[in-house]
Amino acid sequence: MDSGVICEEGRVTRLDLSEAGIDGRLDNSSSLFNLQHLKSLDLSYNYFNSTIPSRIGDLTNLSYLNLANAGFSLVTLDLSSDRMLEGTNLVIPNLSVLVQNLSKLQELRLDGSNILAPWNRWCQALSSSLPNLRVLSLSHCYVPGRLGESLVKLQSLSVVDLGGTNLSSPVPQSFAKFSNLTLLNLPGCGLQGTFP
Incomplete structure (x- = not known):
């Protein structure tokens, strides 16, 4: 430039x-x-x-x-896109690189994105890089694999939106350990089994 x-x-x-x-x-x-x-x-x-x-x-x-x-100092990162508009969704090949220096981040919104790393890898990336995360919104994201248990390390989480993510995996028992959770939005996410 x-x-x-x-x-x-x-x-x-x-x-x-x-x-x-x-x-x-x-x-x-x-x-x-x-x-x-x-x-x-x-x-x-x-x-x-x-x-x-x-x-x-x-x-x-x-x-x-x-x-x-x-x-x-970044406290909110919103890169959401409208999956109804063709060609507008964000592709995130490496979530670790995106969040690695954002330790003060409190809100992460990636609704409608394609996250190419499997669930367990991005859960690990979030839990190791974003200790202060309060809001995690990934509605209508495409993410391969199953939800990782390492997400439970994010003890400040108060809002989690995974609606429409097509998880197709068992409900993680770790959901019962989120002591600050006030909103859990899971419609159409494909979780199976008994909720803790």
Whole structure:
């Protein structure tokens, strides 16, 4: 990507602020979020020391976003897609790589995604990388294999949505050990057997 500001027809479409020495907070009041034609944004290798502003979602034309080593604290990651819209579902080949540096993450929503790792592998990835996870939403995901018991290590979980995932496996006895669970959504998930 070219560095600096790139304009097309008088509109900013690319902004590269990587390694710009920015030290401070980025919040929802930033004029950055008024750049409605922005397609590419690189904020890598700065120190923002804040959470990722929710208004990042206002940049609806954005197709490239680089926040590597930018000092952001990520607490919610929502990469859900609508499985009813052909070609919109996210394919996640390696969930371990996606979550490995997100130890502060509290909400993970991957509804409608294709997670290529088997259930037991992604359960292990979540339990070893996301100790503070409170919300896990994987409704209508395609994930091969059976649900892993290592998910029970996520003792902060209060919401689990596995509806429509076609698990086709026995109900894990570990579900009885989630002491903070307030919502468990499992319609059409294919779990079999007696619920603990």
